[in-house]
Amino acid sequence: MVTQTSFTLRPRGRGFHLVTDEVLAHLPALPDTGLLHLFIRHTSAALTLNENADSDVQVDMGTIFDRLVPERQPYYRHTLEGDDDMPAHAKSTLVGASVTVPITGGRLNLGTWQGIYLCEFRNRASGRHLVATIIG
Numbered sequence: 001m002v003t004q005t006s007f008t009l010r011p012r013g014r015g016f017h018l019v020t021d022e023v024l025a026h027l028p029a030l031p032d033t034g035l036l037h038l039f040i041r042h043t044s045a046a047l048t049l050n051e052n053a054d055s056d057v058q059v060d061m062g063t064i065f066d067r068l069v070p071e072r073q074p075y076y077r078h079t080l081e082g083d084d085d086m087p088a089h090a091k092s093t094l095v096g097a098s099v100t101v102p103i104t105g106g107r108l109n110l111g112t113w114q115g116i117y118l119c120e121f122r123n124r125a126s127g128r129h130l131v132a133t134i135i136g
Helices: 020-026 056-068 085-095
Strands: 002-008 013-018 033-040 045-051 098-104 114-124 129-135
Touching (some): 013 056, 020 114, 020 129, 033 045, 045 056, 045 085, 056 085, 056 114, 085 114
Antiparallel strands (some): 002 129, 013 114, 033 098, 033 129, 045 114
């Protein structure tokens, strides 16, 4: 069985946002065993798995990525959409556009401290569109 659904996450500002519960709210019932593949249809945001317990992780990840790919660099050529746009594209490439999570017992088989993150790299963004494919 393969099921696919598309949905939009609520808009968020720049940062690393735990979205596990919001993603689950948009999904149909999960099979007993299988895989959930999530794909983000944007080039200035990303998806990843990371710690879901300490919100300092979210802050630290933002700081790390802003230092890795700073804004307003003289070598950027793609600058018409704002200071945060080209760095957002680079950060998105570093993190990636998708995650895959195993499904076991009808639930996401995440580690104890894992959650699904929306990595929003624009200062102001509209809701982000995701495609969820469930294989089970």
